[in-house]
Amino acid sequence: MSQIRERGSTHVYKVNKISKEEMDAMTARCVYEQPPFCSAACPLKLDVRAFLKAAADGDFKKALQLYEKVAVFPLVLSAGCEAPCEGKCRVGEKGDAVAIRALENAVARLGEASKLGGVFRSKKRKTVAVLGADLFTLFLAGELEKKAYPITVFCAEADDEQYLRACAPHLSDAAFALELKRLKGKDIQFEFDRRLDAALYKEIKENFDVRCAAGAVAKALFPDAAILPELMLFEEEKLVCGECVGVLDAAFGAKKAALTVDRLAQNLDARNMRGSEGACESRLYTDLSEAKALERVAAGEDGYTKEQAVEEASRCIQCRCEECLKSCAYLKHYKKHPGLLSREIYNNTQIIMGDHPLNKAMNACALCGQCTVVCPNDFDMARVCLMARRNMVSTDKMPLAPHEFALMDMLFSNNEAFLARPQPGYTACKYVFFPGCQAAAIAPATVKAAYLDLCERLEGGVALILGCCGAIGDWAGRIEMQEQAHELLENELAKLGDPVVIALCPSCAKELRENLSREVRGIWDVLLEIGLPDGARALERPAALHDSCGARGDAATQAAIRKLCEGIGCTLVDTENSGDRSPCCGYGGLTAYANREVAAEMTESCLERSDAPYISYCMACRDRFARQGRESRHVLELCYGTDAGAPPDISEKRCNRLSLKNELLKEIWLEETMEQKLDYALSFTPEARKMMDERMILVEDVIAVLEDFRASGEAIRDEDGLLVARKRVGNATFWVKFSPTDEGFLVHRAWSHRMRVEKREG
Amino acid sequence: MAVEKNYYTIDPQGKLSCVKCGVPLVKGKAKFMYLDNGFPVELPVCPVCGFVYVPEELALGKVASVERALEDK
Numbered sequence: 001m002s003q004i005r006e007r008g009s010t011h012v013y014k015v016n017k018i019s020k021e022e023m024d025a026m027t028a029r030c031v032y033e034q035p036p037f038c039s040a041a042c043p044l045k046l047d048v049r050a051f052l053k054a055a056a057d058g059d060f061k062k063a064l065q066l067y068e069k070v071a072v073f074p075l076v077l078s079a080g081c082e083a084p085c086e087g088k089c090r091v092g093e094k095g096d097a098v099a100i101r102a103l104e105n106a107v108a109r110l111g112e113a114s115k116l117g118g119v120f121r122s123k124k125r126k127t128v129a130v131l132g133a134d135l136f137t138l139f140l141a142g143e144l145e146k147k148a149y150p151i152t153v154f155c156a157e158a159d160d161e162q163y164l165r166a167c168a169p170h171l172s173d174a175a176f177a178l179e180l181k182r183l184k185g186k187d188i189q190f191e192f193d194r195r196l197d198a199a200l201y202k203e204i205k206e207n208f209d210v211r212c213a214a215g216a217v218a219k220a221l222f223p224d225a226a227i228l229p230e231l232m233l234f235e236e237e238k239l240v241c242g243e244c245v246g247v248l249d250a251a252f253g254a255k256k257a258a259l260t261v262d263r264l265a266q267n268l269d270a271r272n273m274r275g276s277e278g279a280c281e282s283r284l285y286t287d288l289s290e291a292k293a294l295e296r297v298a299a300g301e302d303g304y305t306k307e308q309a310v311e312e313a314s315r316c317i318q319c320r321c322e323e324c325l326k327s328c329a330y331l332k333h334y335k336k337h338p339g340l341l342s343r344e345i346y347n348n349t350q351i352i353m354g355d356h357p358l359n360k361a362m363n364a365c366a367l368c369g370q371c372t373v374v375c376p377n378d379f380d381m382a383r384v385c386l387m388a389r390r391n392m393v394s395t396d397k398m399p400l401a402p403h404e405f406a407l408m409d410m411l412f413s414n415n416e417a418f419l420a421r422p423q424p425g426y427t428a429c430k431y432v433f434f435p436g437c438q439a440a441a442i443a444p445a446t447v448k449a450a451y452l453d454l455c456e457r458l459e460g461g462v463a464l465i466l467g468c469c470g471a472i473g474d475w476a477g478r479i480e481m482q483e484q485a486h487e488l489l490e491n492e493l494a495k496l497g498d499p500v501v502i503a504l505c506p507s508c509a510k511e512l513r514e515n516l517s518r519e520v521r522g523i524w525d526v527l528l529e530i531g532l533p534d535g536a537r538a539l540e541r542p543a544a545l546h547d548s549c550g551a552r553g554d555a556a557t558q559a560a561i562r563k564l565c566e567g568i569g570c571t572l573v574d575t576e577n578s579g580d581r582s583p584c585c586g587y588g589g590l591t592a593y594a595n596r597e598v599a600a601e602m603t604e605s606c607l608e609r610s611d612a613p614y615i616s617y618c619m620a621c622r623d624r625f626a627r628q629g630r631e632s633r634h635v636l637e638l639c640y641g642t643d644a645g646a647p648p649d650i651s652e653k654r655c656n657r658l659s660l661k662n663e664l665l666k667e668i669w670l671e672e673t674m675e676q677k678l679d680y681a682l683s684f685t686p687e688a689r690k691m692m693d694e695r696m697i698l699v700e701d702v703i704a705v706l707e708d709f710r711a712s713g714e715a716i717r718d719e720d721g722l723l724v725a726r727k728r729v730g731n732a733t734f735w736v737k738f739s740p741t742d743e744g745f746l747v748h749r750a751w752s753h754r755m756r757v758e759k760r761e762g
Numbered sequence: 763m764a765v766e767k768n769y770y771t772i773d774p775q776g777k778l779s780c781v782k783c784g785v786p787l788v789k790g791k792a793k794f795m796y797l798d799n800g801f802p803v804e805l806p807v808c809p810v811c812g813f814v815y816v817p818e819e820l821a822l823g824k825v826a827s828v829e830r831a832l833e834d835k
Binding site: 006010356399401714716717753756758760 | 777778779780781782787790791792793794795796797798799802805806807808811812813814815816818821822825826828829830832833834835
């Protein structure tokens, strides 16, 4: 059989750029990183979700740290904040919104304040003066102190107590006492009892680098001042000031003003590098079924106690879009949302030299399209992974190892095991039955029964093609090999008189429909039309129907299969994620070859939906479920009363395809085939057979090694007296440990490696 | 004299023999090659015919992990 060329080198300099715009458009569909609606509504950008999580966990210290990031005087803010976050709380759509403001207040009262600052904190060089006493200047002074400016507040009040009263008259006595303590703890210089007039302004203009003033003070000093609200700046005078309405507006104004102070201190335009400020819109998707506790916890007169606060904070459903992560075993395995994983995979394709750490992840996606169905924005991870695979192949960076076995299997299907014949008595046929590679490999008797039945009951002749549809080449990102398969099929179909294709496998049906300009029908539709064959047998127990990923988005096929099951007399049990939301069994996208661990997790996620036996309509699903020990049947086995039994190993799968071809040639077309028989007996220990299956070593590889040994006599004898021979076959060296028997050989162990090894001189 | 670099060494200690030549394998110089990279090693080698033996543990262990690393380059 032909060999697939291994990538020649690790030093590949080619790179095909996927445009950044295209990538951005793809990743932008994922809303995982969008802020929750409460945070988006907050102009101060409080991480409300994290804050409520900390509060719900009873970690008030952490909660307060989060709140202090936006609130320099937490009680002043929380006592009067207008709380637009609550208006956007999604829980509020089903019941009471989470009492975010009351929780902020509770956390500010009960949480342990952080000990920022201290004597070792280095101060900035530029000095700032703040004139007046109102909420804006109070918050601004706090913000600037946090930024380590040497700051002096000039006010008419006599002391800090009067100052705080003037700034925050809305505070209760208890809150006032706490905030006064906080104010005293801050490194702010005060100049009390000052007249805030032009003389003072002149004085500070000479002595301070940046000047700020309360709105009223600025207005008194400069009645015609044009203040830019987005910068909180009277630009002409470089005076930082502004009018604010309400507590939250004052806090937001102070934030903007503090940034303006930064820019002025750096002698920069205040418009420079401001980032996104204020509230924004969010595109996040939230599954509201999570919202269970809908009634707000009542607070006492003094606000929530710690216990009450924990209970109320626990009502937050932590809005986060994880629809795909909930369903897809692949994304679950990598613990990354598709936006992030896509960016990483994209970067992986752009690396010219060095490690490609995402190769494994890129090749582990089943390309099944489940994420696109469950995603509220139709994110298409399959497209990202497939494009990345194609990109890696076209730049010769794709390692062959993950897909080589599957690709060789495809070549085997379309060479040694390939068969195309018209029904005897016909030169051109109306139909051609195309069972696909997996059905012939796993359930050859079922394929034979189905073909004989179609020949008997359909008029116009039913041809047969045993081969691969090309999906394997597609999944591996190797377009050339995919197209070779299509070309082969096109040629054969033309020879057979351009028949209508009757596919046994939904993935083949999809592949052929999308790539060959031919009419393709599923055998399920044909059987519904002509009626069930004699001998159809239902499972005795109720069974779960597993929808094939090849039939995703194909409601007609999904319905036809259910009707077929009903006709046979099967009782189907409901499972979650059925129909279009069905997960992949682990075979799709060649995951089973490229990443067995992820493939096993995919199979597990299919099987955990029900304890019942599984009925599937893709032979690969049937096989993977049976390999996991679950009673598993293909719907055609039930239609034809056949039982493929225990799942075959990789060598049996090849043998089954060849045997089916030879059997049909002999029985239907009366053609004798030359079956190659060994002139010695070859046997395996059960352990050897199991290890060969796990290590993807075929019986034919073992035979190649033994033939080579018989010809050359080259082998070594190990300490147990067993012989070990080797042979390079294609891109791998196979080793076989065996012992001679009277008639031939008994194989004990087998292993392989892809590296070449040779003797070195010197 | 500079010490020659070897990535891996296995000494057969007289436990393995070449069937064809009928002599014990000895620790000999060999080279692994993959995707344009070469690694000098010392493996059991037949001193007569040059048969290089790669034991199962080596193939599935070190060799496999280096293969994976090079494939991801």
